Amino acid sequence: MNVLKRIRQLSIKQLWHLSVVFIKQPFLVFPTLKATKKTMRISGDLYGKAHHKNGPSNAFRHAMWNVLIAKAAFSKFQNVDKSIEWAEKVTDLHEKLAPNSPLETAMDLHNNQMGRQFFEEVLDVSEEEMISFLQKKAENAQKVVKTSEIEILKKELVFIKKPL
Numbered sequence: 001m002n003v004l005k006r007i008r009q010l011s012i013k014q015l016w017h018l019s020v021v022f023i024k025q026p027f028l029v030f031p032t033l034k035a036t037k038k039t040m041r042i043s044g045d046l047y048g049k050a051h052h053k054n055g056p057s058n059a060f061r062h063a064m065w066n067v068l069i070a071k072a073a074f075s076k077f078q079n080v081d082k083s084i085e086w087a088e089k090v091t092d093l094h095e096k097l098a099p100n101s102p103l104e105t106a107m108d109l110h111n112n113q114m115g116r117q118f119f120e121e122v123l124d125v126s127e128e129e130m131i132s133f134l135q136k137k138a139e140n141a142q143k144v145v146k147t148s149e150i151e152i153l154k155k156e157l158v159f160i161k162k163p164l
Helices: 003-008 012-024 026-052 056-077 080-097 102-122 127-139 147-152
Strands: none
Touching (some): 012 080, 026 056, 026 080, 026 127, 056 102, 056 127, 080 102, 102 127, 102 147
């Protein structure tokens, strides 16, 4: 999805929430947008349009998005915890502004959290190694059908349905 197109679809209230977050950290606006675009490009190159579905490639995209946002923030903060907090703030806001079904939201929030957990593991590796690491995690993602199943899977990516 085109980031600017998505922003134009937001209501005034949603734009206000987004603005408040970025006003507090204006130097992170462009790095966060860049990380978002990079995530979409890499996910599209690797998985085509499948990453827009609720399969393992979607789990990959959410985890990667959080890793890349945290890495972008780390280049500014030089602090792991602050970088993770920034990624959480941005991606949680996204889930709030673009609501899905409860199961889809729980899946996305979980995979976002996993990406933030993986961030420390891939902080000092090359981009290729990071992508490979996340692809392996996506290959081992667990299928869920209820939100209660997600709560149990503390160290694994999750998905709702396999792509056709």
